[in-house]
Amino acid sequence: MSEAHxxxxxRHEAPKSFIWKYVFSLDHKVIGKQYxxxxxxxxxxxxxxxxxxxxxxxxxxxxxxxxxLLSATGAPSxxxxxxxxxxxxxxxxxxxxxxxxxxxxxxxxxxxxLPIQIGAEDMAFPRLNMLSFWVTLxxxxxxxxxxxxxxxxxxxxxxxYPPLSALGSVAxxxxxxxxxxxxxxxxxxxxxxxxxxxxxxxxxxxxxxRGMKLMRLPLTCWAWGITAVLALLSFAVLFAAGILLFLDxxxxxxxFIPGGEVISDRLITGHLGGSPLLWQHLFWFFGHPxxxxxxxxxxxxxxxxxxxxxxxxxxxxxxxxxSMMAIGFLSFCVWGHHMFVSGMSxxxxxxxxxxxxxxxxxxxxxxxxxxxxxxxxxxxxTTAMLFAIGFVSLFVTGGLSGLFLAQPxxxxxxxxxxxxxxxxxxxxxxxxxxxxxxxxxxxxPKMFGRMMNETLGKIHFWVTFVGVYCIFMPMHYLGIAxxxxxxxxxxxxxxxxxxxIIGLHEFMTIAAFITGAVQLVFLFNLFWSMFKGEKATxxxxxxxxxxxxxxSPPPHDNFAGKIPAVYHDPYEFGVPGAAKDYVMQxxxxxxxxxx
Amino acid sequence: xxxxxxxFLAFLTIISVYLFWxxxxxxxxxxxxxxxxxxxxxxxxxxxxxxxFVLAQFGLAYYVWKYRERGNGRKAIYSHGxxxxxATWTIAAAIVFIGLNLLGYRVWANMHFTGAAPNALRIExxxxxxxxxxxxxxxxxxxxxxxxxxxxxGNANYLGLDRAHDQASKDDIVTATLGIPVDREVELxxxxxxxxxxxxxxxxxxxxxxxxxxxxxxxxxxTDEALRNGEGGVPGRYEIVCTQLCGLGHYKMRAFLxxxxxxxxxxxxxxxxxxx
Numbered sequence: 001m002s003e004a005h006x007x008x009x010x011r012h013e014a015p016k017s018f019i020w021k022y023v024f025s026l027d028h029k030v031i032g033k034q035y036x037x038x039x040x041x042x043x044x045x046x047x048x049x050x051x052x053x054x055x056x057x058x059x060x061x062x063x064x065x066x067x068x069l070l071s072a073t074g075a076p077s078x079x080x081x082x083x084x085x086x087x088x089x090x091x092x093x094x095x096x097x098x099x100x101x102x103x104x105x106x107x108x109x110x111x112x113x114l115p116i117q118i119g120a121e122d123m124a125f126p127r128l129n130m131l132s133f134w135v136t137l138x139x140x141x142x143x144x145x146x147x148x149x150x151x152x153x154x155x156x157x158x159x160x161y162p163p164l165s166a167l168g169s170v171a172x173x174x175x176x177x178x179x180x181x182x183x184x185x186x187x188x189x190x191x192x193x194x195x196x197x198x199x200x201x202x203x204x205x206x207x208x209x210r211g212m213k214l215m216r217l218p219l220t221c222w223a224w225g226i227t228a229v230l231a232l233l234s235f236a237v238l239f240a241a242g243i244l245l246f247l248d249x250x251x252x253x254x255x256f257i258p259g260g261e262v263i264s265d266r267l268i269t270g271h272l273g274g275s276p277l278l279w280q281h282l283f284w285f286f287g288h289p290x291x292x293x294x295x296x297x298x299x300x301x302x303x304x305x306x307x308x309x310x311x312x313x314x315x316x317x318x319x320x321x322x323s324m325m326a327i328g329f330l331s332f333c334v335w336g337h338h339m340f341v342s343g344m345s346x347x348x349x350x351x352x353x354x355x356x357x358x359x360x361x362x363x364x365x366x367x368x369x370x371x372x373x374x375x376x377x378x379x380x381x382t383t384a385m386l387f388a389i390g391f392v393s394l395f396v397t398g399g400l401s402g403l404f405l406a407q408p409x410x411x412x413x414x415x416x417x418x419x420x421x422x423x424x425x426x427x428x429x430x431x432x433x434x435x436x437x438x439x440x441x442x443x444x445p446k447m448f449g450r451m452m453n454e455t456l457g458k459i460h461f462w463v464t465f466v467g468v469y470c471i472f473m474p475m476h477y478l479g480i481a482x483x484x485x486x487x488x489x490x491x492x493x494x495x496x497x498x499x500x501i502i503g504l505h506e507f508m509t510i511a512a513f514i515t516g517a518v519q520l521v522f523l524f525n526l527f528w529s530m531f532k533g534e535k536a537t538x539x540x541x542x543x544x545x546x547x548x549x550x551x552s553p554p555p556h557d558n559f560a561g562k563i564p565a566v567y568h569d570p571y572e573f574g575v576p577g578a579a580k581d582y583v584m585q586x587x588x589x590x591x592x593x594x595x
Numbered sequence: 596x597x598x599x600x601x602x603f604l605a606f607l608t609i610i611s612v613y614l615f616w617x618x619x620x621x622x623x624x625x626x627x628x629x630x631x632x633x634x635x636x637x638x639x640x641x642x643x644x645x646x647x648f649v650l651a652q653f654g655l656a657y658y659v660w661k662y663r664e665r666g667n668g669r670k671a672i673y674s675h676g677x678x679x680x681x682a683t684w685t686i687a688a689a690i691v692f693i694g695l696n697l698l699g700y701r702v703w704a705n706m707h708f709t710g711a712a713p714n715a716l717r718i719e720x721x722x723x724x725x726x727x728x729x730x731x732x733x734x735x736x737x738x739x740x741x742x743x744x745x746x747x748x749g750n751a752n753y754l755g756l757d758r759a760h761d762q763a764s765k766d767d768i769v770t771a772t773l774g775i776p777v778d779r780e781v782e783l784x785x786x787x788x789x790x791x792x793x794x795x796x797x798x799x800x801x802x803x804x805x806x807x808x809x810x811x812x813x814x815x816x817x818t819d820e821a822l823r824n825g826e827g828g829v830p831g832r833y834e835i836v837c838t839q840l841c842g843l844g845h846y847k848m849r850a851f852l853x854x855x856x857x858x859x860x861x862x863x864x865x866x867x868x869x870x871x
Contacts, residue, residue, distance in 0.1 A: 081843070082843050082844065082845075082846060083842075083843035086840070086843065086845070155840075155842070155843065156840065157840050161790075161791055161839070161840070162790075163789065163790045163791070163807055164790040164791065164840065164841060164842060167789075167790070171724075171789075171790060171842060172724070172842040172843050173843060174843075258807050258808025258809075259808070260743035260807075260808075261743070261788070261789055261807055262723075262743050262746040262755070262788045262789060263723075263724065263788070263789040263790070264724065264789075265746065265747050265748055265749060267743055267744050267746070274808070275808065276791060276806050276807060276808065277806060277809075310662070310671065311671045312671045312672065312673070312674070313673065313674065313675045314675075314676075315674065315675070315676045315677075316675075316676035316677075316680075316681050317675060317676065318676075319676065319681045319685075341793065341802050341803050341804055342804045342806070343803070343804050343806045343809050343811045346703065346706075346707030346708065347708070349703070349707075350700065350703055350704075353696055353699075353703075354693065354696055357692040357693050357695065357696040358689070358692070358693065360688065360692045361685060361688045361689045361692060364684065364688040364692075365681070365684065365685055365688070367651060368680075368681075368684045369676070369681075371651070371654050371655060371658060372676065372677075372680070374655070374658040374659065374662060375658055375662065375672070376662060376671060376672030376674065377658075377662045377671045377672070378662065378663075378664045378669060378670075378671045379597065379658075379659060379662050379663045379664055380664050381596045381597060381600075381659075381663065381664070386596075386600070389600060389655065389659060392655055393604060393607075393652060393655055396647075396648065396651040396652065396655075397648065397652075400644040400647060400648050401644075403640060403643075403644055403692065403695070404637070404640050404641075404644070406696070407636065407640065407695070407696055407699045407703075408699070408703045409632070409633050409636050409699050409702035409703045409706065410633065410636050410637050410640055410699065412633060412706075412800055412801070412802045413622060413633065413637070413797065413800055413802065415793075415795075415802050415838065416793060416795070416802075416838035416839065417838070458596070462599075465603070466603065469607055473607075473611060477614055477615075477619065477620035478620060480620055480621055480622060481620040481621060481622070482622070482623065482797040484795070484836060484838050485838075486840045486845060487845065487846040488845075488846050489846055490846075492846055492847035492849060493834060493836055493846075493847075493849055494826055494827060494834060495623070495797065495826065495834055500620070504620070573671065573673075574670055574671035574672070574673045575673060576670075576673055581670075581671075
């Protein structure tokens with residue numbers, strides 16, 4: 001990991017045949033695109049499920065045209081059953097958390113750009129990289145297959161709390177084969193993520209080119225590196241927990257199932273002494289770092305784009321890098337804030353609460369530094385920049401609501417309600433997806449050699465930005481009013497069955513439909529631009545990092561056999577006395593002052 | 596474009612703050628002694644977060660508008676940051692966030708770090724897919740043992756009591772409504788027959804999971820306010836809901852809390868005992 005390290009030593013020849021070039025590729029760029037398209041497919045399926053859920057929530061007896069085609073038992077006469085709502089919710093969350101938020105920013109953009117930004121020809125282990133993708137794809141296919149089993153998809157949520165998830169079909173529909181497939185899918189996903197994490201860490205530490213000191217890494221690389229460490233430590237635990245849950249279901253073990261369970265008047269025999277809370281500890285030991293696995297790459301991408309389009313060095317580079325490290329470390333000390341009312345010791349709850357408030361500090365530092373980066377800049381409001389600005393706004397909004405939930409007494413009235421749903425959708429869902437949109441508009445020219453349409457991009461941005469606030473901000477108000485999450489309909493509880501609550505849900509559903517529809521504009525822009533977009537130059541954004549020193553799209557080995565040397569920090573914009581308003585990292589111009 | 600962003604962020608901030616400020620959607624009346632402290636901690640958090648929210652969103656809006664590229668040749672400020680500023684806002688954020696948390700310590704401690712008073716009324720709360728049951732120990736003050744193999748909703752032995760053989764079970768009273776006397780400390784012991792559930796009553800400001808294999812205690816005391824309000828125009832009546840996903844009927848797992856005067860409570864409990 002020395003700065004003088006010779007760049008990527010790995011070489012593999014450019015494949016000739018279609019199948020080796022585009023399907024079983026060892027090229028990190030192709031694998032990055034494969035991850036990206038896997039996430040793109042998942043996000044549209046996940047979004048479609050959320051539209052069906054929103055529809056059902058406000059019109060629970062509505063006939064949704066064609067829904068019976070998806071599931072004859074889940075939607076007889078096109079009317080969604082309560083259990084099918086919960087199944088769609090479970091599949092929506094699983095797709096979004098694992099196959100979108102974990103996959104696109106890291107497996108997609110990280111795979112494509114980490115090696116190039118550090119001056120390497122490829123990832124450290126190309127075959128492992130290919131294997132990571134294919135195992136992840138297998139995980140996705142197994143998950144999707146749960147839609148088509150007789151018992152229906154699982155309904156225990158993406159958190160899969162036992163005993164509901166452990167008892168099998170006696171616990172109700174969706175808890176049979178569908179739940180087994182869910183566990184297998186997640187286990188496969190864990191394997192793919194672990195392999196990917198090893199590859200990212202090795203690549204970042206070992207394949208940096210000459211002059212690429214750690215403190216010259218673009219913040220994206222810091223983010224991908226720290227995310228990989230989190231993935232390595234957390235997915236291993238989820239994998240183990242998943243195996244234990246599977247054994248409880250099929251092997252007669254009792255890790256999570258206590259004795260004396262009676263369900264539907266049937267005594268469950270053969271289990272004794274298990275702890276349902278053990279699962280919650282194991283799950284959230286993974287689950288909270290997972291939140292940062294989703295958002296850290298977004299933080300890196302946002303920092304990178306804000307600096308580029310503000311034409312200013314990033315404000316507080318070191319503070320940005322150290323705060324990501326602090327977030328990474330603290331993310332393993334806060335899992336219990338999901339469990340304040342779980343039955344866990346209230347003393348422990350308070351300790352977790354202190355750590356959770358502490359993790360707000362590095363998050364606040366990042367926000368201050370983003371604002372500091374904009375201060376005194378010359379903002380070029382490209383679509384990528386708009387999404388990065390949107391990220392900052394959403395991160396602030398979603399992050400602040402976390403301060404409520406981090407305090408046990410304040411969590412009491414808000415727990416398991418729409419306040420929580422609004423919070424995490426804002427901060428780890430929408431903010432992270434805004435970073436992905438920003439990354440897509442920013443790096444598309446490099447990935448596909450063409451520019452995306454900026455007019456369509458801005459239309460997409462505006463409707464999405466306004467739309468997500470219309471969908472998710474009201475959830476905070478509903479949560480305060482006591483609106484409980486994971487209810488398939490609200491007409492069985494008097495305080496929910498009121499125009500005051502339902503009316504706001506109707507507003508959110510209409511906003512969701514409009515916001516969902518405009519994503520088709522993005523999809524059109526993406527595919528149209530791939531083939532018809534304006535040809536991209538090598539460095540259309542006048543950016544400074546190494547990916548902008550090579551052709552768009554890059555050649556197979558990235559740097560055409562040359563080993564780049566790095567002389568500058570990654571965000572040297574507006575340098576006084578420089579020939580242009582930016583200095584490329586590999587420019588042999590006199591070194592700049594640096595951070 | 597910059598003006599649009601700035602105006603939208605400003606509008607968003609103002610409307611969001613207004614909706615919180617005007618309590619358009621808000622907590623229902625508080626009917627317990629510990630509730631005011633929870634509400635105060637929420638309000639304090641709301642004020643602090645509200646100030647940060649306004650400053651951050653307005654700051655973002657202002658910077659986007661003020662520092663937009665105008666094509667006038669102005670150079671961006673060449674700055675890599677400011678260590679004093681970094682230290683200042685790090686320390687400020689740490690003080691505000693951790694300080695806020697410590698202020699909430701007493702609220703949480705009062706709820707959880709001490710048990711219920713010895714003379715508190717003890718009631719078991721049982722959850723099953725998708726029903727609530729409540730058990731009172733009867734005159735002997737003892738809960739009889741439960742026998743899972745005897746649990747059977749079909750023959751109304753919801754909690755598996757063996758009244759024929761267990762002395763302590765003979766006077767146990769099992770109800771579908773949680774009746775409690777006003778202004779007296781109550782200890783609930785939460786238990787589940789099957790999967791996780793969660794006990795939540797908005798007005799009680801009480802929220803606690805029921806976990807099979809565990810007995811989780813929680814205590815509170817209602818105030819006279821409990822009799823001055825009520826769901827559906829019935830004084831003292833409030834809805835209890837399940838908030839932990841427990842299966843397909845989760846959305847309809849509901850029961851009522853009925854707060855009564857001491858005399859009414861004794862009469863009600865007597866009537867429940869006779870109906871066993």
